[in-house]
Amino acid sequence: MGLSGLSVREDAVGNIFGRWDGYKPGLPAVATGSHIDAIPYSGKYDGVVGVLGAIEALNVLKRSGFRPKRSLEVILFTSEEPTRFGISCLGSRLLAGSKVLAEALKKTTVDGQNISFVDAARYAGYMKGEDDLSNVFLNSGNYSAFLELHIEQGPILEAEGLSIGIVTAIAAPASIKVDFEGNGGHAGAALMPNRNDAGLAAAELALAVEKHVLDSGSIDTVGTVGILELHPGAINSIPSKSHLEIDTRDIDEKRRNEVIEKIHQSAVAIAKKRSVSLTEFRIVNQDPPAISDKSIVKAMEDTSKELNLPHKLMISRAYHDSLFMARISPMGMLFIPCFKGYSHKPEEYAASQDIANGVKVLALTLAKLSLD
């Protein structure tokens, strides 16, 4: 298995495309794919199933003697996880034409060691002499359909004994970076009334995020403080700086944005109450949700029925490269069950049989869409 037999190209940021030409190569192609990068201390199925599954789906179709009408493409998206540069879905976001991101990558994006995105890309053999990242953008008519196979990253399919989830919408994510600054000082000598502890401001804001999410009253609203860092980080030093990164998501963009507004109001109020400075409250991204294409959803449903695989329509609460591909192509996603819904931790697992079922639905749906 591999990309052999496909014509392969890489773009300037490391997205990889493997193409199987159809007998009408002038028609917009049908694409499928996902990512293979991971967050620290995570599992090995998130993303990878959709890449290896896509390659296997094309191999199965080849072995069966199928001849595509529209070309079929496998895409390996670069940097879906925000691990290094703090930007999620970097590859697909850029493919979808984000001018803001193209500018940021060229000028301001650095990793935790202050290495610029441009230097890192060049070191890895990309962005050779290219100053304009807009050549990575894909045109809206480039694909007639984009499909992504992925583990559910939630417990529903396993709990309900279903093989296939057909995604009708992807929840809208937003990321916020917050910095507080106080005077710090010695943990023994500075008395409590004289303190403005940036760490306690961060602790209060983390709890406020949870409160505002729960106050929304909606099960579909989530909010997480995954990063909370204190400076200088010594047991006998009052934190003089704190840094939080907040993730909020919803299938309702307006409701999510109201939660963000409340988080902002809390950050301002906490800073005032504790006499710390709110030196940054930056909404890093605030993406709209994506709705799956109706005809692709129907094709996936029909295929699941033909294969006698129990399935249901569902929402993706995690977001994916599909969220951004939906901006330039009709989009659909397939979920398969995963152990207890675990994801982003080492216990993440999907059974071979479930992966095989997902690949079957993917392959047959790609075949149908190719002939469409």
Place this chain on the structure above:
Amino acid sequence: MGLSGLSVREDAVGNIFGRWDGYKPGLPAVATGSHIDAIPYSGKYDGVVGVLGAIEALNVLKRSGFRPKRSLEVILFTSEEPTRFGISCLGSRLLAGSKVLAEALKKTTVDGQNISFVDAARYAGYMKGEDDLSNVFLNSGNYSAFLELHIEQGPILEAEGLSIGIVTAIAAPASIKVDFEGNGGHAGAALMPNRNDAGLAAAELALAVEKHVLDSGSIDTVGTVGILELHPGAINSIPSKSHLEIDTRDIDEKRRNEVIEKIHQSAVAIAKKRSVSLTEFRIVNQDPPAISDKSIVKAMEDTSKELNLPHKLMISRAYHDSLFMARISPMGMLFIPCFKGYSHKPEEYAASQDIANGVKVLALTLAKLSLD
């Protein structure tokens, strides 16, 4: 300036002693000193003033033609700050005869990179072939007095326009390490009711520390969460582990221990409420306060009067090597003003004139105690 002219010895953990023999070398000596290590991102006066000041005090006495009766010693204590091994006042605590520490250093103490204390000490040229750290312990009758010159690390002397603070007691410190563990998971896919977020448990406990300290009703009670770490530390991952390090101090040991008990009760209650595990609640040290020796206090007061330096009796809210030296020797401490009371941050500063005043009082007090 330096240790030249003194007979110098080092012990097995890197405490350094410079001795000026008196004309009655068989009498217990008078010692003075402090530390030269620092926490990250800190200042350059904490500790250093008491080491360079001690050396200068002995030099001044030599230049003046003074002949000590009791020998005078300068001590440079190793690892006063807990930076590397998480143990504060490592050197003086061991000199004062802590068997618990001697055992821990030999068997269980490691730094953040899992390097053992023994390996680090040997790499630095200490603990050569020695298996028993009890040879570092000093006898109770070894010194007739121990004095430490130090910046106040608080705002009182500067605010009141005083040159010298004479310490009557050192507040009792305690350090606690806490770990929470939950299931972690994906920040999008795991819905709020299904979460047990170790990071939010840590945030709640940090605020509980502040609450219990304030509830004590005493200005002398302080509590600080200087370290709060989340694992895995990714924006799109619910924290599965959190680690806090808490510092509490008081001049009243009983009141401080009541605060620790309340913090423990909160940790248990928060773990239960949030369905996380409290995998560690460890009181790393819980030291009693130290009371200065009355005759040393009187000698410092008399000297300050003779030098026409405005002074006051005060409490040390920060703790020092003196806290542990008080276990084996009559103890006294001298404070000098520092800029705005700042300490443990780069803005820490003491004026040359204030340092000179402190050295004068130290030198004359050492001379008196030497002749005593």
